[in-house]
Structure formats: C-alpha cells, structure tokens
Amino acid sequence: MIALDQLSKTYTQKDGTQVKAVDAVSLKVAEGEICVFLGPSGCGKTTTLKMINRLINPTSGRVLLNGQDTSGIDEVELRRHIGYVIQQIGLFPNMTIEENITIVPRLLGWDKKRCQERATELMAMVALDPKKFLKRYPRELSGGQQQRIGVIRALAADAPVLLMDEPFGAVDPINRESIQNEFFQMQRQLNKTVIMVSHDIDEAIKLGDKVAVFRAGKLVQFDNPDTLLARPKDDFVSAFVGQDHTLKRLLLVRAGEAATTPPTAHPDVSCDQALALMDDQDSRYLTIIDADNRALGYLTRRDVRGSTGVAEDKVRPFTMNADPDENLRVVLSKMYKHSTSWMPVIANDGSYVGEVTQDSIASYLSSGKSRGMAMAA
Known part of the structure; x- marks a missing residue:
C-alpha cells in the first residue's frame, strides 16, 4: 500500500x-x-x-x-x-x-x-x-x-x-x-x-x-x-x-498462541491410567475434559496414587484459568498472584485450548524466537 x-x-x-x-x-x-x-x-x-x-x-x-x-x-x-x-x-x-x-x-x-x-x-x-x-x-x-x-x-x-x-x-x-x-x-x-x-x-x-x-x-x-x-x-x-x-x-503473545497441549483424559479414566499418564509426562497434574472438549478440572498425583476405580469423583475444579486472548504478562501475573506454576487456557465456551506454564514462558523468552519466525515456520 x-x-x-x-x-x-x-x-x-x-x-x-x-x-x-x-x-x-x-x-x-x-x-x-x-x-x-x-x-x-x-x-x-x-x-x-x-x-x-x-x-x-x-x-x-x-x-x-x-x-x-x-x-x-x-x-x-x-x-x-x-x-x-x-x-x-x-x-x-x-x-x-x-x-x-x-x-x-x-x-x-x-x-x-x-x-x-x-x-x-x-x-x-x-x-x-x-x-x-x-x-x-x-x-x-x-x-x-x-x-x-x-x-x-x-x-x-x-x-x-x-x-x-x-x-x-x-x-x-x-x-x-x-x-x-x-x-x-x-x-x-x-x-x-x-x-x-x-x-x-x-x-x-x-x-x-x-x-x-x-x-x-x-x-x-x-x-x-x-x-x-x-x-x-x-x-x-x-x-x-x-x-x-x-x-x-x-x-x-496471547495465551492461546503460547498454549501447549499435554495429554488429557476423560472422567472415566482409571486412577492407574491417570497416574501412568502423569508419569509419562513427568507432570504433577492431569487435565480432565468431557466428550465435547470442555474443561472439567484436573487431577493431581496425590488424588489417584493408591486409589482404585475411576477418577471421576476425584476431579478438582479449576479455580482460575487464562483466556486465549490474554497476553502472557497478564497470565504470568495471575500465576504469581496464586502461587502456581501452570494455568489452563479455556475459551469462553468452556472448551479446553491447552495450558501455559512458567517454564514454557521462560523457554519461549530465552529462545530468541519471534512470532514472525514462528508463523513463517
């Protein structure tokens, strides 16, 4: 132009x-x-x-x-x-x-x-x-x-x-x-x-x-x-x-752009399977979604370790989340305010987009990559 x-x-x-x-x-x-x-x-x-x-x-x-x-x-x-x-x-x-x-x-x-x-x-x-x-x-x-x-x-x-x-x-x-x-x-x-x-x-x-x-x-x-x-x-x-x-x-950078997509599970996942998924990812939590990809909450290792049956009754509701359009400064501020190292990214209709962690933010910043490079790739 x-x-x-x-x-x-x-x-x-x-x-x-x-x-x-x-x-x-x-x-x-x-x-x-x-x-x-x-x-x-x-x-x-x-x-x-x-x-x-x-x-x-x-x-x-x-x-x-x-x-x-x-x-x-x-x-x-x-x-x-x-x-x-x-x-x-x-x-x-x-x-x-x-x-x-x-x-x-x-x-x-x-x-x-x-x-x-x-x-x-x-x-x-x-x-x-x-x-x-x-x-x-x-x-x-x-x-x-x-x-x-x-x-x-x-x-x-x-x-x-x-x-x-x-x-x-x-x-x-x-x-x-x-x-x-x-x-x-x-x-x-x-x-x-x-x-x-x-x-x-x-x-x-x-x-x-x-x-x-x-x-x-x-x-x-x-x-x-x-x-x-x-x-x-x-x-x-x-x-x-x-x-x-x-x-x-x-x-x-918006939360929706920076979100990673770790494994998730449905409410009928067994406690043993949930723990195995967390072990595979070396993660302390597992996000639970329904059949329509709506975020229901999450499980921790402590919730399922040594338990039998399905994990549905042990799901914890999310007390906070990031909107996909929020920038990472807002997201990081929320994390520090609530003393957490991760946050789910959830759209207005309740669908699960992914998660952002303090480690993933630090990795992005230290990599020297830019949004322009990412989109070109």
Missing part, C-alpha cells in the same frame, strides 16, 4: 551547511498494517511522516501509494484521501463536534444525511454518545474526549491511509490506554493502513504490526515488534527498547 523509496530531506542552514533530516529511508507498509515510527526527538520520524502526504516535499526519493508516485498527485486531492491526526488535535473551536468530524466529507460533496450517519457511526466506535456530544463544541469536552474526536475526524471520509503524529502523547496515562484500546478495536473493523509517529516503545509494541526505529535521519531497524525486542540490531536499538525488552515481549 505505502512504499518509501530512498526518501531523503536535506535542509540548508543559514551558514550554508546542509543537514540531512531524513537520509535515504526505504520501507514498505502493507495494506491494513499499523507501522510505528519510533526514535528519539530529532531523528527524522515526523519529517518522514509529513513527506508521505507532502506537507513537506522530499529532496529526493519517492513515496508510492498503491504503486503510484505521489509526486504526480495534486496535493489537495492527496491530503483529502489521507487521514491525518496530530498531537495538538486541531479541532475548530467555532464548529460543533459534528461539523468538526464531517469537514472533509463535506468538502468531498457528501450530503447532510450521509455526513450525520458517518459521524454517529464513528462516535459509537469511541464510546461517546452521539446524541449527547455531536452538537457540543470542543471547549465543552475533556482533553481525552477531544483526542477521540481528533482520531475519528481523520477517519470520517473513510480514507484508506491514516497518518498519526504522536496522537496520544498529550493525553494522561489512563485516558491514553483507553484511547489506544479503542483505536486498536477500530482498526480491526476498518482495516486502515496506518503510519504512526511515537516515542513510546510500549505504545509501539502494543499497536504496531511493524516498527521502524530511526536515528539521526536513518532507518536503523524495521521489523515486527517481537523480532525487534528479541533481536535488536545494535546497541542503540537495544538501549532504546529498554533493558527489560525481553519482558516486554510478554505483551505480544
């Missing part, structure tokens, strides 16, 4: 010396992906972003949108079809929220009814009551609410591309996390191609399908978040992502 080809920007200072703000950056962002530009202040990430919609014209190189060189597209037409969100929001104070949201659709000739329907639809996506807020003015909204409006205004004309320059940076931590979550859910529904500037590594790995790390105008590393954390390219990237980069990877 978007390709940067040797994109560069050089500025000439008053003394005649030239400074390369962006130095031959090349990368590709596929349709529907979120790419986060990451790096310290002055590294060239915002300049690169602005060259995509030609708020800044490149000194050399190309920006390709669906294979078309954007230098051949009228600037105004280009910007009407690329949503743009900035940290300062930039809502028009003399316009209602509805007028702010629909400003680009109205420029594109949408009728009033279509504009109203689009504004109502987008307000619902960010959990703001259209009946309550659309006729208000920006000054009547909190900072977090204004930031939500800034995001959905960029989506109003249904542009396929969205550029975001530190869109959540000015919001307090509680609202920022809420808006990030809402944006992520919107992206799942709308499937936009998004390029976002950030200085926050946690935000980058939470939202990004790809992360581009910049330093002094150059693109240092361009990878999926897990690969970036597992194998930083150099000392600069390693320092930037933080000394806890290994633990940050816990945020990227």
Whole structure:
C-alpha cells in the first residue's frame, strides 16, 4: 500500500551547511498494517511522516501509494484521501463536534444525511454518545474526549491511509490506554493502513504490526515488534527498547498462541491410567475434559496414587484459568498472584485450548524466537 523509496530531506542552514533530516529511508507498509515510527526527538520520524502526504516535499526519493508516485498527485486531492491526526488535535473551536468530524466529507460533496450517519457511526466506535456530544463544541469536552474526536475526524471520509503524529502523547496515562484500546478495536473493523509517529516503545509494541526505529535521519531497524525486542540490531536499538525488552515481549503473545497441549483424559479414566499418564509426562497434574472438549478440572498425583476405580469423583475444579486472548504478562501475573506454576487456557465456551506454564514462558523468552519466525515456520 505505502512504499518509501530512498526518501531523503536535506535542509540548508543559514551558514550554508546542509543537514540531512531524513537520509535515504526505504520501507514498505502493507495494506491494513499499523507501522510505528519510533526514535528519539530529532531523528527524522515526523519529517518522514509529513513527506508521505507532502506537507513537506522530499529532496529526493519517492513515496508510492498503491504503486503510484505521489509526486504526480495534486496535493489537495492527496491530503483529502489521507487521514491525518496530530498531537495538538486541531479541532475548530467555532464548529460543533459534528461539523468538526464531517469537514472533509463535506468538502468531498457528501450530503447532510450521509455526513450525520458517518459521524454517529464513528462516535459509537469511541464510546461517546452521539446524541449527547455531536452538537457540543470542543471547549465543552475533556482533553481525552477531544483526542477521540481528533482520531475519528481523520477517519470520517473513510480514507484508506491514516497518518498519526504522536496522537496520544498529550493525553494522561489512563485516558491514553483507553484511547489506544479503542483505536486498536477500530482498526480491526476498518482495516486502515496506518503510519504512526511515537516515542513510546510500549505504545509501539502494543499497536504496531511493524516498527521502524530511526536515528539521526536513518532507518536503523524495521521489523515486527517481537523480532525487534528479541533481536535488536545494535546497541542503540537495544538501549532504546529498554533493558527489560525481553519482558516486554510478554505483551505480544496471547495465551492461546503460547498454549501447549499435554495429554488429557476423560472422567472415566482409571486412577492407574491417570497416574501412568502423569508419569509419562513427568507432570504433577492431569487435565480432565468431557466428550465435547470442555474443561472439567484436573487431577493431581496425590488424588489417584493408591486409589482404585475411576477418577471421576476425584476431579478438582479449576479455580482460575487464562483466556486465549490474554497476553502472557497478564497470565504470568495471575500465576504469581496464586502461587502456581501452570494455568489452563479455556475459551469462553468452556472448551479446553491447552495450558501455559512458567517454564514454557521462560523457554519461549530465552529462545530468541519471534512470532514472525514462528508463523513463517
């Protein structure tokens, strides 16, 4: 969808010396992906972003949108079809929220009814009551609410591309996390191609399908978040992502993805058979499921050792479990809270997905493997 080809920007200072703000950056962002530009202040990430919609014209190189060189597209037409969100929001104070949201659709000739329907639809996506807020003015909204409006205004004309320059940076931590979550859910529904500037590594790995790390105008590393954390390219990237980069990877892996599938048994398993299964796996427990793969509970060695008959009456109910969509940081936190080394992964319908253990999490983190490698394999 978007390709940067040797994109560069050089500025000439008053003394005649030239400074390369962006130095031959090349990368590709596929349709529907979120790419986060990451790096310290002055590294060239915002300049690169602005060259995509030609708020800044490149000194050399190309920006390709669906294979078309954007230098051949009228600037105004280009910007009407690329949503743009900035940290300062930039809502028009003399316009209602509805007028702010629909400003680009109205420029594109949408009728009033279509504009109203689009504004109502987008307000619902960010959990703001259209009946309550659309006729208000920006000054009547909190900072977090204004930031939500800034995001959905960029989506109003249904542009396929969205550029975001530190869109959540000015919001307090509680609202920022809420808006990030809402944006992520919107992206799942709308499937936009998004390029976002950030200085926050946690935000980058939470939202990004790809992360581009910049330093002094150059693109240092361009990878999926897990690969970036597992194998930083150099000392600069390693320092930037933080000394806890290994633990940050816990945020990227869902319990359902990391679950292993040890042997299970049905309630009519004999005590001797149950003990033999645990012996074979050198395990202290055995998960019991019914004929429809619903998790019923588990047995321990102590439950069945020296017992006769079937194990059905000895099954212990699970007092806690992991949801397949929970990330491993949440799962590991639950394990520590309840002083356990393992946890079953159970779907909302009660079906058994597998289990996650402290050992399996540690093995994954120490292996240096990434999700990208796993999916490729």
